[in-house]
Each structure stands twice: as C-alpha cells, then as structure tokens.
Amino acid sequence: MAIGVQNPPIDKSMARSAYSSVQRGTLSDPAINTVFEQLLMSLHHVSALHEMRGKELNLTRVAIMAWYYGVYCAASAMIAAQDGTQQQDHAGTANAWDRQIVANGFALAPFSYRLTTLENPAAQQELAMLRGSNTFDVNSRPSNPTEAYGACISYLSGTRDYREWQVCEALKEKELPRLGLTNFRTRQARDLRDDRLRGKTLGFLHQAFRYRGKANYRDALFLTYGGGVGASLTGFIADAEVVLKAFVVMAGAFCARRIGSTLWQRFLSDLSAQLHLSVMPQDVWM
Numbered sequence: 109m110a111i112g113v114q115n116p117p118i119d120k121s122m123a124r125s126a127y128s129s130v131q132r133g134t135l136s137d138p139a140i141n142t143v144f145e146q147l148l149m150s151l152h153h154v155s156a157l158h159e160m161r162g163k164e165l166n167l168t169r170v171a172i173m174a175w176y177y178g179v180y181c182a183a184s185a186m187i188a189a190q191d192g193t194q195q196q197d198h199a200g201t202a203n204a205w206d207r208q209i210v211a212n213g214f215a216l217a218p219f220s221y222r223l224t225t226l227e228n229p230a231a232q233q234e235l236a237m238l239r240g241s242n243t244f245d246v247n248s249r250p251s252n253p254t255e256a257y258g259a260c261i262s263y264l265s266g267t268r269d270y271r272e273w274q275v276c277e278a279l280k281e282k283e284l285p286r287l288g289l290t291n292f293r294t295r296q297a298r299d300l301r302d303d304r305l306r307g308k309t310l311g312f313l314h315q316a317f318r319y320r321g322k323a324n325y326r327d328a329l330f331l332t333y334g335g336g337v338g339a340s341l342t343g344f345i346a347d348a349e350v351v352l353k354a355f356v357v358m359a360g361a362f363c364a365r366r367i368g369s370t371l372w373q374r375f376l377s378d379l380s381a382q383l384h385l386s387v388m389p390q391d392v393w394m
Contacts, residue, residue: 110347111256112218113354120393123361126216130365139192143363144375146185146194148383150356151392153178155385157349164341168331169323175348176320182359183313186214189366202313209362210311216358218260222311226271227302235265267315275304353392360393 116122135143156174160167180198183205188194190208195201209215210222223234244250244258246266276292279300284290289297323331331341364372379389 109218109256109260109351111250111253112260113351115253115256118216118354118357120357120361123216123357124364126358127214127361127365130214130362132368133189133192133366135189135192135367139188140367140371142188142194143185143367146181146188147356147360147363147375148379150178150182150185150352150359151379151383151385151387151389153181154349154353154356154392155387157345157352158386161346161349164344165332165338168341168344169328171345171348172320172323175352176316178352179313179316179355182356183209185363186359189363190214198317202311202317203309205313206309206311211309214362215312218257219312219355219358221260221264222309223264223268224309226268226275226305226308226310228272228305231268231305235261235268238264263315264310267318268310270318271308271310271314272301272305276301279304353387357392364393 153174157171157178160171160174164171180201184194184201186209187201187204190212191204193204195204206222210220213220221238223231225231225234239258239261242254242258242261244255245262246259248255250256250259279297280290283300284297287296292298292301331337367375376389376394380394383389
C-alpha cells in the first residue's frame, strides 16, 4: 500500500485535481459537524503514527490500531460528506463507504480495488480481470509498483476466501444442523452458502477491518516474537503513516468539495491556530 499511494503520489495537489468535478452537497449542520469531527480524529491518528516511527518492536500492534482508526475516521467523514449519515459499527461503515464512495468512483487507487460479489465463480472472474498477468502475491515483500499491485489483489483474494470461511462456519453452526447437513457437499448446502455470498461487496475498508482484527486478536504474538522479526519490521510504521496520510489527504480533498470553500477554510484556519499536533492541516489539506 505504501508503494501504491506513492506511484502516482496521492498528495494535496493530486487529490484536489481528482475531485475538482465533485459538486457541493446540501448537508445539515450535524452532518458537517460529523465531517469535521472525524477528519480531526483522523489527523490525531496520523500524528500518532508520525511519533511512533522507528519504534516498531514496542509499538507495532498499537500502530496498526492507530492506522485502522485513522482510516475508519477519515472514511466516516467521507460518508457524512456524501450522504449526511454516520454509521455506528465497523461493518456498517465499511459497507457504507464501499457503497457511497468506492462504487461512485470517489476513491483513489489503491483504495479503490474491490469486488462486487463474494460468490464464485463470479468473484474469481473479477479477480482475474483485476490481476491480469500479474502473479505477485503477499508471500514476498514487493519492491516496485507492479509487485505492490499484485500484493494488493492477492490480499483482496485472500479476504474473499476468509469471508467465505466465516459464512460457512456460521452456517455449520446453525442452519446446516437444522437441515440435517454437516458439510457443503450437497447442492442444498452450497446454494445456501452462495446465497449468503451473492451480492456482498468487498473493498479496502473491509480489508482494513480484517487486518486490524488479525493484529489485535489473533496475530499479535507474531509481530514481535522470534528471530529476525526486528529486521522484517524495519520501516513498517513509517509505511503505515504514508498510507494513512494518503487516505486522509484523499478524504479531506473530497470533503472540502462537498462542504464548500467557505466552511472548509474556516475549519482549516481554526485548526491551524488552535491545534497542537505533529501533523497539522497544512501538511495534508492546505
């Protein structure tokens, strides 16, 4: 992701140009307040990552939390700027961001990669279209934009598989026993599984939530345990900051167009005068 957001770079100028045709919205005061609140929170998380750089062995897990919640807040701001709503849970926010932002063409690559269904073979066909001839995956560290793109699509594919596993486990716990079934070898069980997967989209925010869960609940042990782990983590937090900063730049540029220049400039002026963070509005939005 760090390679992707720098090739081409998602910076203030690029983001403003990308959203130059976005029209101002008719937003209520509560919606505008939500946009400003969530953008300010996202800036806090960028600043936290900035201060954590070079301290991977002690702060990697915490850095992933800061990275995710920075993304979550910035995405919430974009949703509020688009349709005036604020979701109250992670899944709802991921679904709304995918539906309101990505599906409408308002997310910049590499944050725009998505699947429109989780059901096979349609999902595999979409992945094949996205991947093309690129065979690079997440098992090796990418070193250039082509490899980075392959890794992103590989993680998208892996997250689709994970979501199918979740659906299957839930079905095996309740629905299948009621039908006298124990696996998915029958057509009835497969139809039930496919019905749950059909029409479910998968995008960047869904993947970010999965990544946060892996770090926070399942894989935390392996972040700092074992020989050679220090070398593999070198630069990790700096990369996380680069990715989050690009996402926040994107979110701010979109929200600025939806809110209008008068209120947006008042917001920036107030933060510039009163805020005390390592990363300030002029670093991402001005």
